Amino acid sequence: MPAAHEVFTAIRKSKKLKQKDFVGIASRATIGRFEQGEGDLPTQVLIKALQKMDVSLSEFVTRMESEETHGYYSKNVAILSWADIAKESPDPQGSVFYPNGTKMESYALKVRDAAMISNDFSINYPIGCYLIVEPMKTVNDDTLVIVKSGSTFHFRRKYRGQFVPANPEFETIDQGEVVGRVVGWVGHG
Numbered sequence: 528m529p530a531a532h533e534v535f536t537a538i539r540k541s542k543k544l545k546q547k548d549f550v551g552i553a554s555r556a557t558i559g560r561f562e563q564g565e566g567d568l569p570t571q572v573l574i575k576a577l578q579k580m581d582v583s584l585s586e587f588v589t590r591m592e593s594e595e596t597h598g599y600y601s602k603n604v605a606i607l608s609w610a611d612i613a614k615e616s617p618d619p620q621g622s623v624f625y626p627n628g629t630k631m632e633s634y635a636l637k638v639r640d641a642a643m644i645s646n647d648f649s650i651n652y653p654i655g656c657y658l659i660v661e662p663m664k665t666v667n668d669d670t671l672v673i674v675k676s677g678s679t680f681h682f683r684r685k686y687r688g689q690f691v692p693a694n695p696e697f698e699t700i701d702q703g704e705v706v707g708r709v710v711g712w713v714g715h716g
Contacts, residue, residue, distance in 0.1 A: 534590045535576070536562045541627050542580050552576050585667045589708070592667075602628045604635045604659055609680050612636075612673065612706060623657045623713050633661045633710070636673065636682070642697040643671075643682055650693040656714055658682060660707035671709035676700045682709070 539546075539562075546558045552575045553561075553568065560566035568576065577587055603622045611617035612634075623635045635657040643652040652658065660673055666685055674681050674690045683690035683700060690700035 530564060531573075531587075531591060532562050532564045534587065535568075535573075538577075538580055538582055538587070538590070544580065549576055549579065552579065583669065585669050589667045589670060601631050601633075602626060604629060604633055604657075606635045606637065606657065609636060609639065612680050613675070625659050625711060625713055627711055629659055629710055630661055633659055634707075635659055635713075638682065638712075640682075640697070641694050642692040643684075643694065645693040646695070652682070652712060656712050658709050659711040659713065661710050662706065663708040664705055666705055666708050672705045673707040673709065674700055674703035675706050676703040680706065 546555045546562070549555070549558050553572050557566065557568070557572075558576075561568050573587075574584055577584060602625055604625045605619035606621045606623055607617050608620055617634075619634075625635070638652050638654050638656050638658060641654060643650060645651070658671075658673075663672075666672055668686055668688075670685050672683060672685050672690065674683055674685075676690075681690065681700060681703075683692055683703075685691075685705065690703050692699065
């Protein structure tokens with residue numbers, strides 16, 4: 528399990544931010560010492576820095592619990608069909624460019640329904656866009672996931688043990704198995 532400073536550094540670099548971009552939240556030297564593992568960030572400073580990077584505290588903790596910060600990353604992500612998610616060696620349907628980069632084992636899924644489009648559009652993953660998914664079995668609450676229910680896969684938000692759609696016209700899934708965490712999305716292919 529990577530340390531907080533390793534995960535923080537990996538996120539900062541993936542967002543293409545520099546240490547000096549956090550001045551006003553903490554000094555560049557404070558951020559530098561934290562990233563080197565030579566100091567700590569007060570909780571409120573960490574939360575403000577994560578907000579600047581558009582990362583929730585729960586996502587940060589999930590990454591600390593599950594992500595290895597060392598490894599290979601790719602900006603070209605294989606597109607899988609929803610039916611192929613469970614296959615041992617699925618055949619990709621092409622690839623999409625994901626500018627932030629993601630783990631080599633990540634895959635892209637084309638959004639096929641309006642389950643994650645809220646009535647006020649505050650949550651909006653349009654049909655036809657591609658979700659970037661990291662394979663993962665356990666996640667914290669308030670995390671976007673791909674969940675298997677019966678023999679079908681769905682895009683939902685894990686919330687209080689259930690898998691909830693943003694659109695009330697779609698069903699909440701009470702029992703399901705998480706197969707991946709949605710780490711981002713890109714527009715139409």
